[in-house]
Amino acid sequence: MAQSVVVQVGQCGNQVGCRFWDLALREHAAVNKKGIYDEALSSFFRNVDTRSGGDGPDIYKGKICSLKARVRQSIKALLIDMEEGVVNEILQGPLRDVFDSKQLITDVSGSGNNWAVGHKLYGYQYRENIVEKLRKAAEHCDCLQCFFIIHSMGGGTGSGLGTFVLNLLEDEFPEVYRFVTSVYPSGEDDVITSPYNTVLAMKELNEHADCVLPIENESLFDIVNKIHQMINSGKLGSTVKQNSLVTSSAGSAKTVQEKPFDAMNNIVANLLLNLTSSARFEGSLNMDLNEISMNLVPFPRLHYLVSSLTPLYTLADVNVPSRRLDQMFSDAFSREHQLIQADPKHSLYLACALLVRGNVQVSDLRRNIERLKPSLHFVSWNQEGWKTGLCSVPPVGHSHSLLSLANNTCVKPTFIELKDRFMKLYKKKAHLHHYLHIDGMEQSCFSEAILSLSDLIEEYNELDATKALAVLEQQD
Template sequence: MTQSIIVQVGQCGNQIGSQFWSSALKEHAFHDDSGYFSESVASFFRNVDSKSRRNLAVSNPPTQIQSLKARAVLIDMEEGVLNRLIQSDVGELFNSTELIKDVSGAGNNWATGFHFYGSHYQEQIVDAIRKECELCDCLQSIFILHSMGGGTGSGLGTRTLSLIAENFPDVFRFVIPVYPSADDDVITSPYNTTLAMKQISEHGNCVMPVENQSLSAICQQLGSAKVDNIKHTVTETKEKAFNRMNSFVAKVILDITASARFDGSMNVDINEICMNLVPFPKANYLVPAIAPLYSPKISQPRHLDAMFTDVFSNHNQLCRVDLRKGTFLSCALLVRGNLQVSDVRRNVDRLSDCTKFIYWNKDGWKTGLCSVPPIKQMYSILSLANNTSIKYTFEDLRSRFYKLFSRKAHLHHYLNVDGMDIDQVKCAHESLNDQIAFYSEMESAQPLHVARPKII
């Protein structure tokens, strides 16, 4: 059984992480009521009870978790979120050696997070991650959770990613960056996001982008409040609404790793996702979508075939793009529940007729079937679409970046940080242009007409 480590950076990353650990505990408890520590639980947790294999946390989460420790590293330069996390129901999952924190924050400045805090804490970060790696029997992947708009998430988050790539190059790096909304109240977020994108494009094996705007829209369509900006009217507490948004991101990690934690007739290993879905280093962005979407107001399961259709709808995407505008380089359908392989293949055949794949990978589907469904659901699907339409999201970012950079607005805040210079900003802009150009080239790619050799 393989293991994974979760690295949570910044306020956003730690809030998502908090939701993930709670959901993971509940999922293992629901499907294994024996209460014994198992290989399945060991994917994300360590058993530190040397006297007994009995683990009360699995049978009754999250009230008794003394014998479990999370395979995690928690980083934030403002200690408020981490302090609340440690005091929460899942706080006992974490050791003090796994916490790296400061008090002043990065001030919505990528350079402060990347250069100032990154240089100051890099040895501590690497040591904390190395200790977690050494406690794994078969480490396969590290998930990095962080935001793109703020200073700690974008700056220190991507510095952490680069340190992992440098010190643990053989471990698969799955990045889940949360992109800010177009009306984000952090005016420097286009700078932060562009500078961070260069790092995750270079150092992430698989990048699964998530947008605040998309999460908010999903909550709205399920009857929740729109809470991506404080000025919006809310119909439920802000904390509950954010927890629901974070739960969708947590579900992505749970579904990706389901095959590593539970049995199934077509289990998909983590390394297969990277191998099959990322044909080129630059094509490492996988748009996640989940189905069915449930809420207290929508509890009836969708028809099975409709569920397969839903994951290609922008209403179910955590990063909203129009897949019909682009070309698929590859696509994964990771299914959980009591389904037959024939059900999956029938729907893949049906969807193949209405999806456009690049000419050299017409059969670019990767399917997985794990027999264990999510809690209180019959079945679910996670789709990971490597589609060129992600370039339109990048083009929108480039437009917002240029509005600031063309006037050099707010740039002095970045250049005043030791280690930062104007060339890094220009290089990040060029990297974004290259990313857009690459996907445009893939979108317009045509088969090469090579003359057949004459048979004499």
Template sequence: MTQSIVIQVGQCGNQIGCRFWDLALREHAAHNKNGVYDDSLSSFFLNVDSRHEHPVSIRVGDGKSKVRTLKARAVLIDMEEGVVNELLKGSVGELFDHRQLITDVSGCGNNWAVGNKVYGVRYREHISECVRRAAEQCDCLQCFFITHSMGGGTGSGVGTSILQLLQDDYPDVYRFVTPVYPSNDDDVITSPYNSVLAMHQLTEYADCVLPVENQALSEICEKINQALPTDNFGKRVYGATGKAKAGTAISSSDAGSGKKGSEKPFDQMNNIVANLLLNLTSSSRFEGSLNVDLNEISTNLVPFPKIHYLVASQTPLYSLLDLKLPPRRLDQMFTDAFSREYQLLKADPKNSMYLACALMCRGNVEISDIRRNIDRLRPSLKFIHWNTDGWKTGLCSVPPVGQPYSLLALGNNTCVRHTFSDLRDRFSRLYKRKAHLHHYTNVDGMEMSLFSESLESLSSLINEYEQLEKTVPESIPRLQIAR
């Protein structure tokens, strides 16, 4: 069984990580009724002797019983300590080894240069040591998952400096990144600078990137809320108690806060991203008739090294038990997965070119169901001519908690160029006027050339997608038989 390490960076990355660990524990508890540490749990959790932390033992007969406890295979990093401190006070706080936490007090001031050139350099050895410690506790380390935002300073700056560190120290271990892109009306004025500077690093050092957009998440949450039935007084009915079930896409548990039942503004959105990671790693954690390894995703969905941005969509959008919504019909679930309303990125794949696509199913689904729906959907999807059969399918037998089945679709599609073009336009509007540049150039180690290099890297990436979209089948001359 392979293992993976989650590296949570910045406020956004740690809040997503908090929801991931909470929901992962719920899934494993539902599947592992006896509470036995097995290969499934070992993929993201470490089974340690708690006496190492608390030197208290219980005598049984003439011997001492070993008290075991779960620890997350995680490294938590934030240059403001508030979010990590709240996480430690929550219901999943005991999962984290305090030696795997790296915090500061001043923050990065929404400045990529401060995060990358100041804190990234200052804490490089400390981060390297934490990652090394986590890696040494793995029997077969396969993947790093990095969660962070693109618009802030710590997530974009420190997060991408870690990518370069992992490339240097662990070149053979896959690097999957889930970055959260700011919406067009983001309240951080410098977010276009931070995002474009970070994208240069993502393009160079990541193996797979699953971009998530704040605006798309916000619209998904609104869609779920509107779909809920109402009572006689017009209030949304979440379940038998009239309240949202903890851990659903509608509400969160107290995992990220010291107060029972409290809910943060972005908890609903973070749950959706956490479910993305759960579905992505389901085959690594549970048995299935057609399991997809993480390395297969990179191998099958990334035809060229830098074309590794995957558009994710998933259905159902909610999780767990207490939503009064009937399960979607199986065929409808496949249709939904190719609908814009179910994507975590605001884009339109159907009117763009697919380079490859993965369908990762969980639960009561047969291989024949997948094949039937691929045949049904294929005519409406445009695949590039040299990979018309570019489908990767996976089937994990363990469904999400409270659902009979689920589907995660990952598409390597040229539609991402529109998202990147919008980001480039926002960057250019600031850069042409040299607005706010002095906040970056005043940072030691930050050079103006990085702006032009990052912009050129993004433009080159957009151009590659445009060229792929324009690709037409080459006419192959037919063999002429001499008469």
């Protein structure tokens, strides 16, 4: 079975990663009742002999239990943060036993919301240490297929050191796919230098990633609010499960706070669960991760995939009656379900992947694709640009779910807005001195980064110019 290594960088990356591991363990425990290490677990976990240190932990009902065989499951991951607070919190939490303490890299001072500190300073300072731990993680994989990087774009460590690690992966493992989950800041982000950090990081993503899943904080916040409204509306006749991320322990819905990061991180973790489900479980139409890049990325730089999740109530951990499958497929293409502020239905598709979990038939997939095709605009040279995957194991407690990954020009407005925010600061040379005093950081780094982003936007412009032709051809 193909295996993967996860690299969590920065506060956001480690919080999302921790939530992913928690949910993944719950899923495997629901399928693997005996808690025995099996092929499905091997995709992201490895056995560790703990006979010298007593019984190790095992999975059962999402909890850590002891195993008589004196082995435990350890994740194939590298945790990096230049502020040790979040990693220390993880190591003191319920998942502490599944993290290998030798696969952690932390510092104490942080990157000060400065891409240059993360990339140029800490990157070169920790380079050898990072390479060594990446190699160690890779050695535990019999068939290493891809690296997942989870990070945010607006701060210093996630954007700077996260993209430094991406470059290292290309140098050290050029044949292994690099999937990047990047959380983009909103326009009202409280980090004033986030436009600099994001644009500088974008240049690295353009050049060194195979696939990028951009996710906007603003979209996550909107989805959390939507879930909250669904729970309170009573329209679905829903009853809220205990211990849901968007509910209190008493079972009543929480008031959504100003920055509900836990619930927002839960959405990103669910994206990763669906994305990796075919690698972890059996299915009638399983999709390898390398197939996503092969089928959805026709041009190297246009590797930004817009993701959507449906049904939304699955993310809220809410019990609701079964909804029609057709509605689930329709929702996947609606604006409200996208993880960035975008409307793919009214933009141009280069390709689209549908990853379905649960009791869904291939015929259901094909029927819904045929139903939706007339309302979607595909490039003229890839009218049948669909990739589908079916995993038989549904999310815990639910019958089915759908992840849509669209290579679509609807990402362009996000990049244009980012460019505008960058230029407002850069024209005034505001805050540049914080970056330029770092060794190896020059003003040309900024001009090259904004040029890279402008070129990317222009490539999307050229595709959008062909949309009218695509519409005419679809009508013929």
